[in-house]
Amino acid sequence: MSRRARLLVFLLGGGVLAIAFVIGVVDMPGFGGDEHPYRDLAVPSAVAHGTANVVAAVNFDQRAIDTFGEETILIASTLGAVALLRPSREETVRRPPDLGHTLESTRLIGYVLMPLTLVLGADVVAHGGITPGGGFQGGVVLATGLHLLYVTGSYPALDRLRPLLPFRTAEALGAAAFGVVGALALIGTGSFLANALPYGSFGQIFSTGTVQVLNLVVGIEVFGSMVVLLAAFFEQEISVRKQDA
Amino acid sequence: MTVLLALCLVLPAIAATAVAVTHDPERQAVTLATSGMLLCLLFLVLQAPDVALSELGIGTAIVPLMVMLTIRTIEKDRKTRRTDEDGDDS
Numbered sequence: 001m002s003r004r005a006r007l008l009v010f011l012l013g014g015g016v017l018a019i020a021f022v023i024g025v026v027d028m029p030g031f032g033g034d035e036h037p038y039r040d041l042a043v044p045s046a047v048a049h050g051t052a053n054v055v056a057a058v059n060f061d062q063r064a065i066d067t068f069g070e071e072t073i074l075i076a077s078t079l080g081a082v083a084l085l086r087p088s089r090e091e092t093v094r095r096p097p098d099l100g101h102t103l104e105s106t107r108l109i110g111y112v113l114m115p116l117t118l119v120l121g122a123d124v125v126a127h128g129g130i131t132p133g134g135g136f137q138g139g140v141v142l143a144t145g146l147h148l149l150y151v152t153g154s155y156p157a158l159d160r161l162r163p164l165l166p167f168r169t170a171e172a173l174g175a176a177a178f179g180v181v182g183a184l185a186l187i188g189t190g191s192f193l194a195n196a197l198p199y200g201s202f203g204q205i206f207s208t209g210t211v212q213v214l215n216l217v218v219g220i221e222v223f224g225s226m227v228v229l230l231a232a233f234f235e236q237e238i239s240v241r242k243q244d245a
Numbered sequence: 246m247t248v249l250l251a252l253c254l255v256l257p258a259i260a261a262t263a264v265a266v267t268h269d270p271e272r273q274a275v276t277l278a279t280s281g282m283l284l285c286l287l288f289l290v291l292q293a294p295d296v297a298l299s300e301l302g303i304g305t306a307i308v309p310l311m312v313m314l315t316i317r318t319i320e321k322d323r324k325t326r327r328t329d330e331d332g333d334d335s
Contacts, residue, residue: 055295124298132294140302147310226307233314237321 050199051208052130059134060214064193067214068178071221075175078225085232087240102153110152117145121223128215129208135215139222147230155238167227174221181213253287260284274312281305 001009029035046057059067087093125138149158182193189196193210200207260280267273281304288297 053295055293133298134295137295137298137302140299140307144302144306230307230310230314233311233318237314237318 047202049195049209049211050202051211052203053128053132053134055132056129056134056208056211056215060129060211060218061195061209064182064210064214067218068182068193071175071178071218074225075171075221078171078229081229082232085236087235091240093235093239107152110148114145114148114152117148118142121145125215125219127205128219129211130203130205135218135220136222138215139219140226142219142223143226143230146227150234155234158234162227162231164228164231167224167231169224170220171224171228174217174219174224177217178214178221181210181217185210250290253283253290257283257287270312271316274309274316277312278305278309281308 042058042062043054045062046052046054049057049061051057051061121138121140121142121144123138124133124141125135128134128138146162147158149155149161185194185196186192188194195209195211197209197213199209206212257280260276260283264273264276264280267276281300284304285297285300288294288300
């Protein structure tokens with residue numbers, strides 16, 4: 001496509017987007033205003049179900065089916081990426097070579113921060129229903145913490161520390177457990193993903209009914225997904241070589 | 246508060262423009278991480294810590310890491326291709 005044609009396509013698409021954006025934004029309430037109809041409905045419902053983190057209540061209670069869809073998207077896209085990145089027939093997987101020199105200070109920071117990050121991630125997952133964070137964020141923090149081992153320059157250690165089978169299993173089980181919790185609620189109360197457990201006392205770790213349970217299974221799934229996804233990228237970068245002809 | 250908010254709105258916009266005008270993909274991974282960090286600050290100032298945490302994890306850690314790994318894989322592939330061609334010539 002010539003430069004002019006590309007510009008024309010861009011102006012066409014950009015123009016339509018700009019018009020749609022202006023139409024969409026012009027009727028919105030002002031920035032930082034006091035009128036929040038959504039908040040007025042969401043906050044009382046969250047409090048009624050003993051959930052201190054209203055965002056978690058929206059994600060895992062009021063609109064849990066949306067989150068179920070998102071989890072399915074996550075697992076499907078991870079699956080697609082891993083299928084795409086698997087070593088092809090003309091490639092061989094070799095033992096990862098030595099990565100060379102890493103600064104001592106970088107290694108130290110990596111080794112110190114790894115356990116701290118893992119604990120923080122577990123904390124973010126466990127308190128998802130009552131403080132900011134939750135299964136998704138905590139799962140990502142856990143995966144990031146594990147990959148700090150790569151920053152320390154010890155990819156072989158990372159390779160040993162994360163045998164992929166448990167993470168693949170965790171990913172699948174986490175995603176399935178979300179559906180199972182939903183189905184159990186369907187059997188118990190007659191509606192899918194209804195918050196059917198006791199709500200407990202507001203602000204305690206064992207409160208919020210199913211919100212904490214769903215947070216936990218999402219945390220397991222996201223941790224597994226991220227590790228499996230990054231492992232595919234690492235494998236392509238470090239241990240896969242084109243076979244000698 | 247207004248000044249802080251204005252700053253937090255303007256800085257991600259500048260950083261995002263910087264990502265768009267960075268030509269070298271390897272440097273783009275760094276500017277992308279910076280822009281994600283500033284966006285995370287904006288979410289924090291707007292009192293959305295949940296979103297800020299997600300942005301911090303995905304935008305400043307996982308995505309730049311995947312970009313860097315992809316760039317290195319492509320470079321490695323190019324290098325082996327080049328040595329293969331050299332081998333054929335000799």
